[in-house]
Each structure stands twice: as structure tokens, then as C-alpha cells.
Amino acid sequence: MARLFFLLCLTLLAPLVQAREAAPAADDPALEARMLRIASELRCLVCQNQTIADSHAGLAVDLRNQVREMLQNGQSESQIIDYMTARYGDFVLYRPPLKTSTVLLWAGPGVMLLGGLGGLILVLRRRSRMPAEHFDPDAPEAAQDPHLS
Amino acid sequence: MKYLRFLLPLGIFLGLVVFLAAGLKLDPKEVPSPLIDKPAPGFALTRLDNPAQTIRRDDLLGKVWMLNVWASWCGACREEHPLLVEFSRKKMLPIYGLNYKDERVPGLKWLANFGNPYDASLFDQDGRVGIDWGVYGVPETFIIDRQGVVRFKHIGPLTPDVIHTRIEPLLRQLNG
Numbered sequence: 001m002a003r004l005f006f007l008l009c010l011t012l013l014a015p016l017v018q019a020r021e022a023a024p025a026a027d028d029p030a031l032e033a034r035m036l037r038i039a040s041e042l043r044c045l046v047c048q049n050q051t052i053a054d055s056h057a058g059l060a061v062d063l064r065n066q067v068r069e070m071l072q073n074g075q076s077e078s079q080i081i082d083y084m085t086a087r088y089g090d091f092v093l094y095r096p097p098l099k100t101s102t103v104l105l106w107a108g109p110g111v112m113l114l115g116g117l118g119g120l121i122l123v124l125r126r127r128s129r130m131p132a133e134h135f136d137p138d139a140p141e142a143a144q145d146p147h148l149s
Numbered sequence: 150m151k152y153l154r155f156l157l158p159l160g161i162f163l164g165l166v167v168f169l170a171a172g173l174k175l176d177p178k179e180v181p182s183p184l185i186d187k188p189a190p191g192f193a194l195t196r197l198d199n200p201a202q203t204i205r206r207d208d209l210l211g212k213v214w215m216l217n218v219w220a221s222w223c224g225a226c227r228e229e230h231p232l233l234v235e236f237s238r239k240k241m242l243p244i245y246g247l248n249y250k251d252e253r254v255p256g257l258k259w260l261a262n263f264g265n266p267y268d269a270s271l272f273d274q275d276g277r278v279g280i281d282w283g284v285y286g287v288p289e290t291f292i293i294d295r296q297g298v299v300r301f302k303h304i305g306p307l308t309p310d311v312i313h314t315r316i317e318p319l320l321r322q323l324n325g
Contacts, residue, residue, distance in 0.1 A: 045180060045285035045286070046285055046286065048177060048178075058250065058276075059276075059285055062275075062276050062280060063280070066280060085183065086183060087183070087184075087190075087280060087281065087282070087283040088180065088183070088283050088285065089180060089181060089182065089183040089283075090183075091180045091181075
């Protein structure tokens with residue numbers, strides 16, 4: 001029983017240990033929080049599906065240090081984002097800016113949703129005008145309406 | 150109208166095939182560099198083989214030169230290296246190395262073992278200059294023109310094809 005309890009404690013502790021590893025030692029927790037917030041907006045180019053806040057790649061560590069240093073020098077968040085895009089391009093931003101080249105990216109999902117809704121409305125309206133026999137599962141379709149099919 | 154209900158899904162399917170086939174050919178690792186046609190980032194670094202001698206960006210103005218980012222810990226650099234050594238023998242342009250996040254001793258040993266294609270290697274121990282150049286995957290290769298503007302970037306090991314179809318024509322254009 002005691003052993004089980006010990007194991008349980010270990011299991012509960014595990015996430016705490018991991019959390020400690022992720023947070024680097026810093027004197028100023030507020031600055032660290034700002035750094036992590038900016039870092040979580042930036043893509044790590046070595047491991048492209050991670051932010052530089054999550055990544056353990058050497059470059060991500062360097063870039064976190066860079067962000068921390070720039071914050072210590074009193075630079076603003078937008079200055080830091082500009083610094084990164086000047087070097088690595090818009091690709092580093094997890095939220096790319098709205099430009100002519102990214103219009104499709106931003107508007108695409110909305111356009112597709114509207115298209116789907118439009119199609120659905122058309123189908124539903126056409127069906128609502130059909131006589132009730134069209135929906136009779138037993139009736140052979142060809143015999144019903146020669147214009148359809 | 151009769152065929153539309155068959156042709157429409159087929160059309161959508163073919164459209165999807167075209168998009169996916171195009172997507173297969175794209176390499177997400179190849180991020181376009183925002184540095185192309187911009188002034189090369191400034192630097193002042195010591196030579197790998199001589200800590201007393203500093204090379205600055207502006208020292209290289211007036212000539213077309215190549216910057217090749219390498220490190221002794223980088224496996225892909227070794228793969229690229231024989232080709233770079235061979236290319237350097239043609240003396241088409243000065244080649245500078247950026248020894249990225251490395252140490253002097255292993256770096257110099259690496260050059261001694263595998264050959265040194267570089268006119269000089271710049272020692273970027275903390276990777277700061279690498280960040281300024283937007284380096285994220287070693288090796289990377291840049292070509293800078295006489296005015297100090299970045300004209301070309303290749304990410305990953307150079308290939309004979311890249312040298313023949315991209316670099317040599319560009320050099321003819323820049324030197325011509």
C-alpha cells in the first residue's frame with residue numbers, strides 16, 4: 001500500500017518536474033512570461049511544427065535568449081517581431097499578416113464555408129419544392145420523374 | 150445537366166489531385182529568405198585560424214563573394230564538402246566560410262582533415278551572426294554582389310545541379 005502511494009506521488013510529481021525543465025532560470029518572472037508569450041508566436045525553423053517556446057533545438061534556445069535580451073533592452077514586442085521577420089520571413093509567424101499573397105490563406109476557409117452553406121441552401125430549397133412522392137423509398141426513381149436522374 | 154452530377158465530383162476530385170500533386174513537390178524546409186536583394190547583414194568576426202584578425206562585411210565590398218555556413222558538428226556539411234572543395238579550385242569567386250556555433254580546435258581540425266575550400270572562415274561561436282543572416286539549417290550558401298547585396302541563398306548541401314544551373318549563371322551575370 002505504501003509502495004502504491006509512493007508510486008502515485010511520483011506520477012503526480014512527474015508533470016511538475018517537466019514544467020521545471022521547460023522554464024529557464026530567470027531573475028524576472030514577468031519578463032520571462034513576456035518572452036514566452038512572444039516565443040509562442042514564433043515558429044521554430046528547425047522543427048517547423050513547434051514554436052520556439054516549445055522547441056529544444058539549439059536555434060530555438062538562441063532565439064529565446066535573443067528575445068529575452070531585446071526585452072531587457074526595452075524593445076517592444078512589435079520591434080522583436082520585426083527583427084525576426086526581417087531575418088526569417090513571414091514564415092516564422094504563426095499568425096501570418098494579411099497581405100495580397102496571404103489573402104487566400106485567410107479568406108479561404110470562410111469562402112469554403114460560405115460555398116458549402118450556399119450549396120446546402122440550394123439543395124434544401126430544391127427539395128422543398130419537390131412533391132412528397134420523391135421521398136418515398138419504395139418507389140423506383142425512374143418511374144417517378146423522367147426529368148430527374 | 151444529366152452528366153453534371155457525375156462530372157462535378159470528378160472535376161472537384163481532379164482539382165484536388167492537382168493541388169496535392171503540386172504540394173508533394175514543394176519542400177517545406179525551403180523557406181524563402183527575406184534577405185534576397187537586401188543588403189547583407191553586417192558582421193565583424195575573427196578568422197577561425199587567427200583570433201587576432203577581424204573581418205568585417207565592408208572589407209568584402211567591391212567583389213562578388215560566397216558565404217558558406219558550416220560547422221564541424223554538421224553531418225550534411227561533410228556531405229557537401231568535396232563538391233565545395235572541387236568548386237573552389239575553379240577560383241570563380243572568393244569563398245568565405247561562416248563557422249557556425251563551433252569551437253576553433255575541432256573546426257580547424259575538420260578543415261585539415263577534409264580540405265579547406267575557404268579563403269577564410271569567420272568564427273561565429275555564439276551563432277549571433279548566423280541569426281542575423283537567418284541561418285537555420287547548416288549548411289547554407291549565400292552569394293553577395295559587389296554592392297554588398299545578397300543575391301542568392303541555398304539551404305542544405307550544395308549539389309552539382311545547383312552549382313551548374315543557379316550559381317555559375319549568376320556569377321556570369323554578376324561579373325559580366
